[in-house]
Amino acid sequence: MLAIAGLFAVAFLLSSCNVGGLNPIFPQPVSPNGQHIYDTYIGISIPAIIIFIGVEIALLWVVIRYRRSAQPPGYVPPQVHGHNGLEVAWTVIPLAVVLFIAVYSFAELQQDFQPVSNAQMEVTVSGHQFGWDYTYKDTGLVVHQEGTLSGEVTPFVVPTHTLVKLTFRGDDVIHSWWVPAISGKTDAVPGYDNYSWLKIDQVGKWRGECAELCGVNHSQMQIIVQAMSQSDFDAWVKKQQAAANPPTPSPKPSPSPASAARTSSPSASPSPR
Ligand SMILES: [Cu+2]
Numbered sequence: 001m002l003a004i005a006g007l008f009a010v011a012f013l014l015s016s017c018n019v020g021g022l023n024p025i026f027p028q029p030v031s032p033n034g035q036h037i038y039d040t041y042i043g044i045s046i047p048a049i050i051i052f053i054g055v056e057i058a059l060l061w062v063v064i065r066y067r068r069s070a071q072p073p074g075y076v077p078p079q080v081h082g083h084n085g086l087e088v089a090w091t092v093i094p095l096a097v098v099l100f101i102a103v104y105s106f107a108e109l110q111q112d113f114q115p116v117s118n119a120q121m122e123v124t125v126s127g128h129q130f131g132w133d134y135t136y137k138d139t140g141l142v143v144h145q146e147g148t149l150s151g152e153v154t155p156f157v158v159p160t161h162t163l164v165k166l167t168f169r170g171d172d173v174i175h176s177w178w179v180p181a182i183s184g185k186t187d188a189v190p191g192y193d194n195y196s197w198l199k200i201d202q203v204g205k206w207r208g209e210c211a212e213l214c215g216v217n218h219s220q221m222q223i224i225v226q227a228m229s230q231s232d233f234d235a236w237v238k239k240q241q242a243a244a245n246p247p248t249p250s251p252k253p254s255p256s257p258a259s260a261a262r263t264s265s266p267s268a269s270p271s272p273r
Helices: 002-016 032-065 084-112 228-243 257-262
Strands: 121-128 131-136 142-146 156-159 164-170 175-178 187-188 195-200 206-208 222-228
Touching: 032 084, 032 195, 121 156, 121 175, 121 187, 142 156, 142 222, 156 228, 164 175, 164 187, 187 195, 222 228
Parallel strands: 121 164, 156 222
Antiparallel strands: 121 131, 131 142, 164 195, 175 187, 175 206, 206 222
């Protein structure tokens, strides 16, 4: 009882720190697949709780109603060993329950852990010991989210109202990308791609963690996903690109050294003879 009360107290304290996504009871889903996972959880838990309560009530009823002290001396209860109807029932009913859970959760996996074809943006998430790299396919921008416990976690930034296809890879060992409010745990495996997606319609930050014990600094592999409006996102991309390629001392803004060399070759130079 004390242990349970303690767990509830810790859960309450954690849920009140409002870190976004690290709610020990139920995270508030912010992406449709997070909502699907939540619905699957509820869809399995409610029948399971009903079955649990039913079995416990039946057990208590048998224990109390047929207790030895309430029976005459030498009483032997009705013997049901080898009863065909009962044997079939208590084999078929649990089988049906387990099959229901299997089909229900398999359908959910098919929906939320597949490469989406209508993505508006694609990002490859690669895990390494100990951190995450996010490569944005259209801009080639890479965000390094190096593992830390003390410092600020670099956010993985996405625009709101955008369907983002996520491809997961492992650079060394198996990691698992998990942001409870957004998506289920998705393994980042060396030599094998896994897929998921996200679509966040509100501005905010959500926290996650590597969910696969991957080495001594596994606990440093924190994740922060930040969603911002498209205009803020565009500005953020520009800032990241500027930081990645500091301006060269050339007077003219040139797209790349190669094309600059092409345009400034013979015709452009006022070669005096
Ligand atoms: Cu890891």
